[in-house]
Structures are given as structure tokens and as C-alpha cells.
Amino acid sequence: MSIRVLSGDITEFRADAIVNAANSSLLGGGGVDGAIHRAGGPAILAECRELRRTSFPDGLPTGQAVATGAGSLPATWVVHTVGPVYGRDDAGLLDSCYAESLRVAAELGAKSVAFPLVSAGVYGWPKDDAVRRALRGFAGAPAPVAAIALVLFDPEDVALAGDIAASEG
């Protein structure tokens, strides 16, 4: 299994599945969520609305994940997960975001999955802990996922992630 850390815009990333740092409404927002819906077009939102109607009338709980198509994005699927809010929610829920997103992607048959740094924007999670939890989460990826990318929006975060990866061995 390969794990890559790079900087870029995840909406442009060619992977079988890209992960969205959504909120429990699944109806869009700012940050990477807004970017994915803007770039992917209305088909993603239509599927999200349907998921709300059928499976998650009260919203997608924090730490869980669910997939839709990817609209006009280069990816095939978007896996929406809801990260915890720093200072309010349990850190285990961030680990759960990675585990559940990988489980959902694997169930779909995704071989490659790209993640943003879940919770590290609007939800305020410290970047170093967010990176550490992401990298640990990737280590347990189920088959058939063979390639994982952590796509960092801020180029300077790549150096931070490199330092953390080195310290984690």
C-alpha cells in the first residue's frame, strides 16, 4: 500500500474516491466541502439530499461516512465524512472518520483514495494532531485500497506532515 502526502486542490485529484470534510447536514458548506460541491456540480448535492431523505433524516453523525457519485469531478466517488469539532468532540471521532471513509471506499471497490485534512479548517483541529491521526488511520486501510493520498491545501503543511511521518517511523 502506498501513502503519499502532497499539496494541491483535492477537487482536481484523480483518485477512485475523494473524501469530503462535510458537516452532518450533507448539504454543503465552506472549505473543502464548498469546493467539492462547486467543482462537482449539482449531481452531488442531489444525491446528498436523497441520502438525507432516505438514510439520515437527522444528518450524518460525526465520525461516520457515506458515499455519493462525484458529478463532474475526475474522481468516481465522493465519500462524505463529518469530522469532530476541536474542543467539543472526542478525538476518537477523527480516527473514526478515516477508518469509516476507508471502509466505505473499500466497499465500493476503490483502489485509490484521496483525503483532505479532516477537521483541520473550520472545525479547528490542530494540524499536527490531525496529520498524525490521518497517517495512523491510513496504515489500517482495508483491501482493495492500495493507494492513499493526503492532499494538503496549504503547501507549508507538506513539510509539517513530512516531519510527523519521519517521527512516526
Ligand code: AR6
Ligand atoms: N483541497 C484540499 N484541501 C482543502 C481544500 C481543497 N480544495 N479546501 C480547503 N482545504 P475544512 P473541517 C483544507 O474547513 O475543518 C465546511 O464548511 C483546509 O485548508 O474544509 O473538517 C463544512 O461544511 C483544511 O486543512 O473542513 C463543515 O461545516 C482542511 O481542508 C466544516 O467546514 C479541512 O478544512 C468542516 O470543517
